[in-house]
Amino acid sequence: MKFIITFNFLILLMFYLFYPLKPIIVQNDLILDSTSVIMGGKINGLEFFYPFTIVRDLNDETVIRHELIHFKQMQDSLPIAYHLLYLKYYINNRMAGMDHNWAYLNICFELEAYAKENDKDYLHNRIPFSHFLYLR
Numbered sequence: 001m002k003f004i005i006t007f008n009f010l011i012l013l014m015f016y017l018f019y020p021l022k023p024i025i026v027q028n029d030l031i032l033d034s035t036s037v038i039m040g041g042k043i044n045g046l047e048f049f050y051p052f053t054i055v056r057d058l059n060d061e062t063v064i065r066h067e068l069i070h071f072k073q074m075q076d077s078l079p080i081a082y083h084l085l086y087l088k089y090y091i092n093n094r095m096a097g098m099d100h101n102w103a104y105l106n107i108c109f110e111l112e113a114y115a116k117e118n119d120k121d122y123l124h125n126r127i128p129f130s131h132f133l134y135l136r
């Protein structure tokens, strides 16, 4: 009982602390290069610590739109839950026998972001929780 009350309080606190923020887009190669080494491959954008979005090129509209779709996904499910779900979907994909790259590309958050990163109106028209449409 005590645990449940504490947990609900924490969720409410997270909501008030994090939900209303606007994205802050920062250019930083060091963070992206270090993450690229850890994750493998070359990363051009990253949802770092809410509400910070890190990109290599501030003029790259496609990468920024991709990251802002992730930002909206975070606001749907609270940033902490987003990261936990992201990890859960990745692990599920790996357990289903996919390799690292394929498991990453088949996370529903990534499927939505890659499918819509070239759609200029998507950020305005997106319906909350749309990533569930891409859940397999």
Ligand SMILES: [Zn+2]
Residues within 6 Å of the ligand: 066, 070, 109, 110, 113
């Ligand atoms: Zn992504």
